[in-house]
Amino acid sequence: MLLLGNFLEIASLCLLIYALAAVTVHLRAGRPAWLESACRATFAASVMVTVVSVLLVIGLLTRDFRLDYVARYTSTTLPLVYTLTAFWAGQAGSLLLWLWLLLVFTAVSILLYRRKYPALMPWFVLLTGGTAAFFNLLLLLFTNPMQTLEVAPAEGQGLNPLLQNVGMIFHPPTLFVGYVGFTVPFALALAALLSRNHAGEWHKIARPWTVVSWLFLTVGIILGAQWAYVELGWGGYWAWDPVENASFIPWLSATALLHTSILQNRLGIFKKWNAALGVLTFLLCIFGTFITRSGFIESVHAFGRSSMGYYFLGFLLAALAFSLAVIYWRRRDLEPDRKFGRILSKEGAFALTNLLLMAFLAVVLIGTVFPSLSELFVGRKVSVQAPFFNKVVVPFAMILLPLLGICPLLGWFRTSSRQVLKNLLPLAAAAVVCGAAGVALGLNLPSAILGGLGLAAVAAILIDAGRAVLVRRRLAGEPLPLAGWRTLWQGRRRYAAYTVHFGLVCLCLGVVGSSYYTRTYEHTGSPGSSFQAGPYRFEYVRMDFTEDPEKQVLQAILEVRRDGQPLGRLEPEKHLHRLFEQPMTEVAIRSGLLSDLYVIFSPLSNDGRANFQVLINPLVLWIWLGGILMALGGLALLLPRAGAPRAESSRKGVTS
């Protein structure tokens, strides 16, 4: 089957190149058979890459060590689930996953849109097919998952123990769906401009893709943070590592796009901006892949230096130049339908949020590439570390949180200053009171301000929802529960967005709590010793040793009490994997709504003497709960808009 796999990889590239050529001929000659044939070639390529993926899965499951990839990332003792997830553990597998997702999304889009928006299809196939051909070429040139070894080893090298975690089952594919999904809005935006069809409403066609991709990117980032928290054993969840930033940067531009596309939808403004954001988000996803795979930036998550980076850079620059040229060339099709109104309006708040997100994006981007740029231009690598980003994020959050609170209280088009003041004053007062109470309770100033602003933002959301229900009850004469339900259902997208905002506030509060108020305690002792860590009393009961085919495990048993009341046992571990020399720390965590108890165990001698580091991390659970709320809100954003006719988005699917 290995010969078949290699054949299919080459055949899919040939088909994609054929599709590009066929579409080009169609655009010049206008013969529909060329386009139809190009679409079929894309479908066939997607089926072929699917089969290649299945062959790799079979290779992994059967531990076929003739395949270089299987030998590198699995072993005979690796548990089944991690044998499967080894699919995306390495460069070749993750690129194959990217290519497969891209081709599946392309095929689904063609099936969905070719009858509805026929004029977009040639350019859409050209752009997505071109991107897929690029990835297919990389697979064949640099990192072929179907590459075979001359002599199959008896045992594989095994999977990095850090990747043997539940988070790694879901985090990479979720992130990839987000990354790859943004190819569709990008291709639709440029296809609309190039074909001069739907230029003012490509964002509506692309909306499900934008929302789903944003949703997956959000979930992927949160899962990545959760994995880092549980698996890396340093007590944190986000280190502003370049590869972490690489996922956060497109998330910022995608969030900006989601906001301004509402303005384009409602008011017909920000059309050029949205087209640029659609392109930018895609390019930033490619940039993230470039960072991870090129060795351009040093990161613990990166795959190491590779000449593949030059290809990525070339593709990135070419796509950027092409996209900018198209937007400039078709700028007249992107003229706004009306002038931008007052800043004191919902659209004004949206625009400010957008500017803020873009400014934050620029800072994170510059901070991420700065070491490489400084090396390039000054000859010295100036690294930008987490403290820089942590300092920058606070003022941004201090502006963003009030905007989250102000926005729900503003109406569309314009709101009088007096009205704004009337609505905002009670909230501003509440924020000040909360902040002052925080300071009085011993919080530091930034966290007291952020806490006050976050609570005011949540209050604003609740007040807006409450007022809407009361207005409906008064106007429609409905009983309160019915008015509540109907308000919620009628404005489902608005309340979905509020849920996301609510989640974001929870997440911000969690970040503030865990960043500023973590307490660390340390104890070195033998079994039978006990120690105090804040309000918790630990008793080190014993150290156990176990062994399985994959690893040796040292486990410390700790009894925990608070105010004399037993809370249960914590069992931090140290793993020594058979195929890896580096011992791995498995922390023990006791999560609570107010704080996490986080224990790191380092055995010092065979008689059980060990070192314990205990961290009390406040509000970490709020980060994960915030992430869940954001994901639920994102899901609800996919519900159709109230009052929107089913065929609304396809109103202009006309070719003269």
Place this chain on the structure above:
Amino acid sequence: MMEPVLILLVLIGTVSYVAWPWLREKETAKTPGTRRHEDGPPEGRSRIEAELEELDADFHAGKVANGDYAALRDELLGRRDGAGPADRPERRE
């Protein structure tokens, strides 16, 4: 032995599948690739009515001042009068 045969079958099947549109090209009408399309039908009445409803809700929730509300409502009513009867389904080629 099995694999080359399989590859050959895949090759034949793929070429036939991709080339199929050429075999039935005569049946298909010619469509241009990049011409500017006509404007769509006028803005749907239901969409403007939804905007009116939202403006009313904003007004009653105290987000829009009296003067602004009247002006915006007039504007939307004007747009509604000029709008088509309802959002129409897409015109096909």
